[in-house]
Amino acid sequence: MGLKYQNILVAIDGSTEADRAFKKGIEIAKRNDATLVLVHVIDTRSFALIEAYDTVIGDRAEKLAKDMLEKYLKQAEDAGITKVQYEIDYGSPKIRIPRDLAKKHNADLILCGATGLNVVERFFIGSVSEHITRYAACDVLIVRTDKDSE
Incomplete structure (x- = not known):
């Protein structure tokens, strides 16, 4: 099969699902000798009122x-990934990940965890993973389980 990923972006938010996506x-990065980019978007809308x-x-x-991403970076390096980096960004993760960060890092695959939002929240605001899937120009893998991919 000719498909080979070169730039893999993993959305990290501290959740169990994001941890599964990271693993x-x-x-996938090992199999493809790809660059692994770990991204975390600080949702500034969620603390705008508190910041006052x-x-x-x-x-x-x-x-x-930064502490969270440094930990993941070390885990990736310990697992043998030599091309790994991270980025912290600000704004809406739904927009920044698929439209801006994926383009900036020339991502050809985005991995993210499935969300834990309930049906009502999904109806009104939609999940981050749903938006990534809808707006990304590259392949997207939504991770739900920690099962091996073999």
């Missing part, structure tokens, strides 16, 4: 994201 991303009362919330969110 599958490592395996707590001016350091943005700094806290960035520190937590």
Whole structure:
């Protein structure tokens, strides 16, 4: 089969599903000798009102994201991935991941975890994974399980 992924973007949000996507991303990157890009988008809309009362919330969110991504970066390196990097971005993950970050990193595959939103929330706002699938110009793998892909 001629399909080979070169730039794999994994959306990391700290959830169990994102962790599963990360682990599958490592395996796919190994098989393809691909670059693995770990991205986390700090949803600034979610703390806009709080920030008026707590001016350091943005700094806290960035520190937590950096610590989380550094941990994932080390795991990827320990697993033998030599071409791995991470990026922290701000805005709406639904928009930034499929439209901006995927383009910036020339992604040909995006991995993300399935969301845990309930039916009502999905109806009104839609899930991040749904938006990524809808708007990405490349292949998207929504990870639901931790089963091996073999």
